[in-house]
Amino acid sequence: MAKRVLVVEDNELNLKLFCDLLRAHDFVTEPVRDGREAVGRAKAFEPDLVVMDIQLPHVSGLELIGQMKRDPRLRAIPIMAVTAYAGRDDEERIRAAGANAYVSKPISVMRFVQEVRALVPAEGAA
Template sequence: MKRILIVEDTEDNRRILRDLLTAAGYGIVEATNGRCGVEAAQAEQPDLILMDIQLPIMDGYEAARRLKADPATRHIPVVAVTSYALSGDEDRALAAGCDGYVAKPFSPRKILSLVRQMLPEA
């Protein structure tokens, strides 16, 4: 079973993603801030990370940079899932090491499609 780390500080958003992805057959690991997200990625080695950008303690940009700088987690795809949908924000997320970008509010179909694209053999 493919496992996805959801790094999101808002419970409602975590629940929506958790319900959607578990129903699609994925295992879920959760973290509520950037630092815990980095630690969970190092410990759990998920197949994909869905990373909010506006996070307490460490924002998603810094968390993505740290994950991509660490040889143990560099290979894990990181998708920024954010309400930052201003011009240039996608470029900033990609520059920080994110492999994809989804603006909130997102369509469940779009999230599932992106996850399946990034984890094709799931």
């Protein structure tokens, strides 16, 4: 059964890129454009991974990571933060919020896929 990834990203081009990349590597994706819908969609979709933009309108990705990590149904789901913030302090802050991995924009396609595979190994992988 294919692994499921919830992609929370407000930029249409980035959302399409992330979903296309994940689908090309046999993941099922669920795009979320509005961060205010992310927690509810995560509960309904039951992803194996959440790819989370940090700079979102209405609610920050850091707040959403905190909400997910406090929710008993969602806390075990790994979260990969994707953001234009690229400083060391930013990475520490994002990891402290509960993100399991961090990729800076613009993304390296190879690194993006490597980080996803590290968090969600393919079916049958040891």
